[in-house]
Amino acid sequence: MxxxxxxxxxxxxxxxxxxxxxxxxxxxxxxxxxxxxxxxxxxxxxxxxxxxxxxxxxxxxxxxxxxxxxxxxxxxxxxxxxxxxxxxxxxxxxxxxxxxxxxxxxxxxxxxxVTNYKEIAEVLNNHNSKKNAILNILAHDLAGPIGAIGNISDLLAKGARRFEDPSIDRYIALIDRITKKSLKLIRDFLNQEFLETADVQLVKKRVELVSKISLAGQEYFDMQDGLQITFSCRSSKERIFAEIDEDKFMQVINNLISNSLKFTPKNGSIDVYLTESKKQVLITVADNGIGIPKKYHTTLFEKFTNARRSGLNGEQSTGLGMSIIKTIIEWHKGKIWFDSEENKGTKFYIELPKV
Structure with missing residues (x-):
């Protein structure tokens, strides 16, 4: 033949x-x-x-x-x-x-x-989104109390000096070492998770963003009683599509929400809003937290920036997160910027091109 x-x-x-x-x-x-x-x-x-x-x-x-x-x-x-x-x-x-x-x-x-593949991928991505949310919430919940223990040990050390008891000093030093080691372990784990996600080649697919981001927000919303922070996720249309690498892009959304958690006090709010124009999709992640000081605005997206700060409950940061976020958005041929004012909150904007 x-x-x-x-x-x-x-x-x-x-x-x-x-x-x-x-x-x-x-x-x-x-x-x-x-x-x-x-x-x-x-x-x-x-x-x-x-x-x-x-x-x-x-x-x-x-x-x-x-x-x-x-x-x-x-x-x-x-x-x-x-x-x-x-x-x-x-x-x-x-x-x-x-x-x-x-x-x-x-x-x-x-x-x-590819219907069956899409359904399987949907389940896996939903589990991945839940995993990321749990990791961030867990880190937030653990880092806060451990950071508080470290601060209390500092106060104990100052108050115990008058006793001149070496055993008390050893116990306080032990508490200090354990808390610092625990905080470093949590921080290193999250940073490594984020870096490994960022260090994989982009695999872009056409994804419906409203449901994906709503799901990510819902993971935090389900835990908001403990956090005492109000979440909302809204959009200008019921469905909004963009070509993204779902794993990496959702890691960006999770990281931005996690950052808002660090710097938003109890009874605060975090709001995500999606809107679509003819050529772009705009995603806004806004909070009414403590804001970013003006002196850090120009360096926020740099590696190891001097803008890194501890969260309200002692959560630590290497300063790499925002640099990686910017890199991932640029890989998607998008832009990211922010508006912020101290004690009034912060808004991050992500603009993605449509097809």
């Missing part, structure tokens, strides 16, 4: 979807059986408009943009969208290729039903 016949033989038996579309005539000239079954077609004698109508309304603009990129000669891969069928909704991942030959303009594509 010739190679072309072998490829057709393989395509006809593959569970993946193969198609060839003639751009000049706006018609399909080939679909394998899996492709026709997926879309519920009895014939390939259809126009592209019919299939586009099956794409979820929220995904059509994205699909058309990616299609235009491919036609313009750009490399496009893993275009994910939801396909609405009469009985259910499925996720489809498509990689198209443009072939210009002998006056023909053909769009050759391979696609795969």
């Amino acid at each position: 010739e190679i072309s016949n072998l490829l057709v033989y393989l395509s006809e038996r593959s569970p993946r979807l193969f198609f060839i579309f003639d751009l000049n005539e706006d018609r399909f000239i080939y679909m394998n059986p899996s492709c026709m079954t997926f879309f519920g077609l009895a014939s390939i004698d259809i126009r592209s408009r019919l299939l586009l109508h099956m794409v979820h309304p929220e995904d059509r603009r994205y699909v058309l943009f990616k299609l235009r990129e491919c036609i313009d000669g750009n490399t496009v891969s893993d275009v994910e969208c939801r396909i609405q069928r009469s009985d259910n909704e499925r996720w489809l991942s498509t990689t198209p290729y443009l072939l210009n030959e002998n006056g023909q303009h053909l769009l050759i594509g391979i696609a795969e039903d």
Whole structure:
């Protein structure tokens, strides 16, 4: 058999979807059986408009943009969208290729039903988000009391000098060493977790941000009775999409919320707000805490910045967090900035480009 016949033989038996579309005539000239079954077609004698109508309304603009990129000669891969069928909704991942030959303009594509993968990834990402929230809350809850113990030991040391008892001095020194070691352990663990997350290559996918950030906020909201801080997460639209590396970007959101926790007193509030314009998505993380002193504004995003401060309950910082946050946002071709005034709170703004 010739190679072309072998490829057709393989395509006809593959569970993946193969198609060839003639751009000049706006018609399909080939679909394998899996492709026709997926879309519920009895014939390939259809126009592209019919299939586009099956794409979820929220995904059509994205699909058309990616299609235009491919036609313009750009490399496009893993275009994910939801396909609405009469009985259910499925996720489809498509990689198209443009072939210009002998006056023909053909769009050759391979696609795969990734619904099961998306569902598994959703579960894993939800667990990961919960893990990050628990780590930050745990660090906050542990660092506060341990820091307070360290401060009390300092006061005890000053008051015990008049007793001139070496055993008391040894006990107080032991308390001091244990508290400092414990705080360092918590700090090193969180910093290492954040650094390892940041040091992995970006894997960007189109993600619905409102539900993801709401879930991350909800993890903190579920624990707010102990924190005595009010949380809210709102958006200008029910669904807002952006292409992000979900693990890294959610680590940024978790870190910003964690920072707000450190510097917001009891009965304070932390509010997350998402809004969408034609070309950008804007995420605001705002608190009414103690704010950032003016002298630290220009150096906040630098490595080992002098802007690092202990939290209200003694939580320590190496100053690396904000530098890594800025780096991750820039990897996403976005921007981050802030407004802050002492004793009035801080607002961080993250601007992400849409597709």
